Amino acid sequence: RMVIPLFDEDTGLLGDKVVDCFEVSSSEPFLSQSHCLTDISTRGVAMVPKLALDVMSCEVMRVLQLTDSCIVPISYQVPRKGQEFHEDLYPDTVGTTSAMSAEEWWQGGNKQKVSLHPDKRPKLKVPPAKQMPAKKEVTSRGSKESTSSSPLSTPSSSAVPSRSPSSTSGLSSGFLPSPSPSQSAKAIQSLLPTSKFRHIQGAVMHRDTHITNMRGLNLTTPGECDGFCVNRQRVAVPLAISGGQIAIFERSQPGRLPDTSLPTIQNSVNVVDFSWDPFDARRLAVGDDAKIRVWQVPEGGLKETLTEPELILQHTEKIYSIKFHPLASGLLVSSSYDLTVRLWNLESGEQVKLLTGHQDQVFGMAWSPDGKLLATACKDGKVRIYDPRKSTTPVQEGPGPEGPRGARIVWVCEGKYLLVSGFDRSERGLYLYSADSLSSGAIASAQVDVSPSTLIPFYDPDTSVIILTGKGDTRVHIYEIFPEEPYFIECSSFNSPEPHKLQGLAFLPKTECNVRDVEIAVGLMLTKTTIEPVAFRVPRVKKEFFQDDVYTDTAVWWEPILTASGWLSGINGQHKKISLKPKDMTPSEAPKEAPVRKYLPSSVYLEEKTDEQKKEELLSAMVAKLGNMDDPLPQESFEGVDDDEW
Ligand SMILES: *[C@@H]1O[C@H](CO)[C@@H](O)[C@H](O)[C@H]1NC(C)=O
Secondary structure: OOOOEEEEOOOOEEEEOOOEEEEEOOOOOOEEEEEOOOOOOOOEEEEOOHHHOOHHHOEEEEEEEEOOOOEEEEEEEOOOOOOOOOHHHOOOEEOOOOOOOHHHHHOOOOOOEEOOOOOOOOOOOOOOOOOOOOOEEOOOOOOOOOOOOOOOOOOOHHHOOOOOOOOOOOHHHOOOOOOOHHHHHHHHHOOOOOOOOOOOEEEEOOHHHOEEOOOOEOOOOOOOOOOOEEOOOEEEEEEOOOOOEEEEEEOOOOEEOOOOOOOEEEOOOOOOEEEEEOOEEEEEEEEOOOEEEEEEOOOOOOOOOEOOOOEEEEOOOOEEEEEEOOOEEOEEEEEEOOOOEEEEEOOOOEEEEEEOOOOOOEEEEEEOOOOOOEEEEEOOOEEEEEOOOOOOOOOEEEEOOOOOOOOEEEEEOOOOEEEEEEEEOOEEEEEEEEOOOHHHOOOEEEEEEEOOOOOEEEEEOOOOEEEEEOOOEOEEEEEEEOOOOOOEEEEEEEEOOOOOOEOEEEEOOHHHOOHHHOEEEEEEEEOOOOEEEEEEEOOOOOOOEEOOOOOOOEEOOOOOOEEHHHHHOOOOOOOOEEOOOOOOOEEOOHHHHHHHHHOOOHHHHHHOOOHHHHHHHHHHHHHHHHHHHHOOOHHHHOOOOOHHHO
């Protein structure tokens, strides 16, 4: 589609189809940008005359966006203190009466400009807009006293685009000119694609479940490493003491750790990346300078320091990262500084495949959910897919995010798409690729924010929700991913409680979710001194019912389907799936029929039941009621949520 430019020569602001606003200047950086994403597709845009602006609110540009059903004013304001006229923002502008005749123009006359100062401007019949519809703030580059003629700067986090109609930068927060915004918001929202996870809430679980007083963690693990790793039973955390030591904490023993030092795994060389065997909660693979060591934690946890690994795989070069196969036991892939990717059979302790084709550092690797393919993201700006049993070179290759900063890759939407979290210069972004045609490049992308650390993704295949955070960040970003437009819908994010910085966030098997609280993911958050579980919950009112729209049957990925040698010989498989519904819960589709009963005469209703049934029903109705009373109804604090979604 063509970009429609609207240029305000007074301020040098250039707005294109409402979504982007650039400042154009004659010196470096020439263009600086701010975004205003509007959720509704645009049919046309026009700029309102300068004289109509609310100069006392530092509005520097107003654009009207035509959509299919409404006209939306979008205001660009420079945040300044106080209600006064800021000369520097408002050079004299073109007036509303003709300044010269055609004759004068032919003779080379210049047009005359008028002041926007409220006291000096020509009197207008139309009063200036009092109630400002949209508060699209443009961050001032300088301080309060800024006298520069550059009112725009690079987008602040508040200017990050969002597709979510309910997020703070979205429509419902005040893009509507109507005096009763909630009404219109609802009307407009019904036209927009939404995510049922948009109000997802992250919550740190009770203190009793925390591990505290951790000391001496290594917080500077390489970009390819997730920082720590977890399984249902235990957590492995690298320590910043010599000898590549790893502390192991049992999840069954939360609480404050003693001040004395604890037994560790002594890898003897610096740890680069490490991972629990998905099928053996006691087996930890550790990549280092030139080896992969496989450690076996004794039943019940470390009682004394381990110095002898179970197995050593001899690599020739330093490791970037390692990944276990999702279906076959004892199959591990590693990437290393020699730009090779190697497959290892832990049953035989041998290297079984050597994949080539990378031109630079391998940032991330991911096995496809069916275990057939391996995708990689590389510093050479390429995304690749290998079919390691068929070829040692990539079967597909295409352009990925460029740049030296790092990236992660994950399969989404039933293995049909690949999502890469990477960078566009300093901006972090998500890029979606069709796994069938990598060569055509990203089919969609979303900018996230500006931060130096790579976003580490966790994808829940049951809900298509992706949860991302970077090491050292405080914010956890959440999106629902779609295989078609709009591709990404941003959901509400989770912020780690002050003053914690997240040093890592790693997720537990789906069976750790409390479905009675509508948890769709449970992770462990690593901070400098603690490990704290965080649950991601979907707010629902009738929580006494099993929310079957949220819980599809889930894959039992913690049980192997094949052996390494079986997979290597060409066998494929699939994880079995289980329902998460506890026996005593009724699916939530039940209440849809329930109201019908209300209108039956009670005699009819009571007759068909035994006394025992009646008693039970009464009791569960009361329990349900009481259960609801504990929770403040979350829909009261959200607007625009469909009633039947609660
Ligand atoms: C942390 O681990 C990395 C990777 O092995 C290593 O380079 C770094 O020196 C370690 N930091 C400390 C403080 O031990």
